[in-house]
Amino acid sequence: MKSTCYLELILYLVCNNINLKALIMTLDGQDSIMLMYLLSFINIINQENIFIVHFNHQWRKDSKINVNYCCFYSQFIIEDEDLARKWRYKALLNLANNINYNKIYTAHTINDRLETLIYNLCKGTGLDGYISSIAPLSFNKQKINIIRPLFNFYRIEIYWLCRKLYIPLWTDNTNCSYNKSRNKIRNELFPYLRNFINPKLDVEMAKFLSIICYETEYLQLKACFFFKLLLNHKRMAIEKVMFTLLHPSLKRRIIQLLLLKLGVKSFDLSLIDYISSQSNTMNKTLKINDNICFFIGLNWIYVIRNKKPDNITIIM
Known part of the structure; x- marks a missing residue:
């Protein structure tokens, strides 16, 4: 990974997101921590009104000690991944509408895109389901843009950047639980395909995904x-x-x-x-x-x- 990626991220955020209010959706992983770290500089440079929103799904017994303040706390454990996603975005849209914010930042990476693609294909929603999951959202006729600054970076690159900048990380052990379908894709399917099919699987799938997204959007x-x-x-x-x-x-x-x-x-x-x-x-x-x-x-x-x-x- 090039050492200039940090500057590239900062420049992207500065040039494309000036003087706009924004919500940051965070969970417990390294990607969310890196996103908060980056946007803390944007807040200083552009004087943006940045509002950090943390979601606690109660998937871990120690999840309460991750943050001193939790904006959205699930009253019951949401085991289903699709229901958890709907809960997060419904809460974000309501909050953005109430406080008149028009942008939501998420910490999704290339790896998340590939996992979402395989997950949707296995469910039968196909490429249209993937496209709809990354499209802009609207609430009460107000267009709310979903900004993903890390969307063109791999998870290993974000980890390298965290180590380079001495950013402390919290290990989320729910990523190792095979009760979640995405964890099976991440920890079992992709390593198998990398080892026995193509070592450059992530790069080739990212290229394929880019082409398919453009063609689906055209249709x-x-x-x-x-x-x-x-x-x-x-x-x-x-x-x-x-x-x-x-x-x-x-x-x-x-x-x-x-x-x-x-x-x-x-x-x-x-x-x-x-x-x-x-x-x-x-x-x-x-x-x-x-x-x-x-x-x-x-x-x-x-x-x-x-x-x-x-x-x-x-x-x-």
Whole structure:
């Protein structure tokens, strides 16, 4: 690792984050400690209003002595990793909205990106799930940016920097617990792949991830363009003829955007694929949930709210 990385981080933070209020989400690892250390200098240079938020999941018996003050303390042990993540971001968004902060800093590294990719693929959410996990968030129409200054650095580089700057570290033994899926990926899967498949696994996967992110983002932008083009707000319908001519990937994303616009936040990919496959039919009604149906007409795919037609194809 080059010794100039510390200056690069400082310059990045100074040049891109001037005079903006910011929250720092911290846990107990070395990455969070390094992020706080770096931003302490930014606070001096730019006079930013920096608010440090620490989360205690109660995963360790000694977790209370990590900090003198804990802003968010879970009332019960959250074992599920996805629920813990939702709890953290929900609390951060509420806090940012209440105190009018528009930026949240996290200490995610390249290794976290790779682990998230494998974790999402194993869950079946795919690359779209990964992209959504790193996208900007919004709360009550207020755009809140997620800033990840360490996103292009490896965990070993952060450890080197902590040693170089004599920053004391707290060993988080929950990283060794195999009750967490991410720990299995980090401590079992990746070392195996490095030893028997490719010693430069992290570098090659980071390159692959960068390419995939750009291509996925391009597809999403295309889907947004066609969604605005095909959607008739007065009829609340999608123009059918052009929709059927699109690539299946774009059709799937347009349906996703339509469901999100209708307030359907949780849906199965098989549901979206089924709707896309039925777009060439006529006079067919597809039930999405108890309040929303799609009616496939001659030239339009209509959204029907609070209707209960007799002939409904219920998608299981």
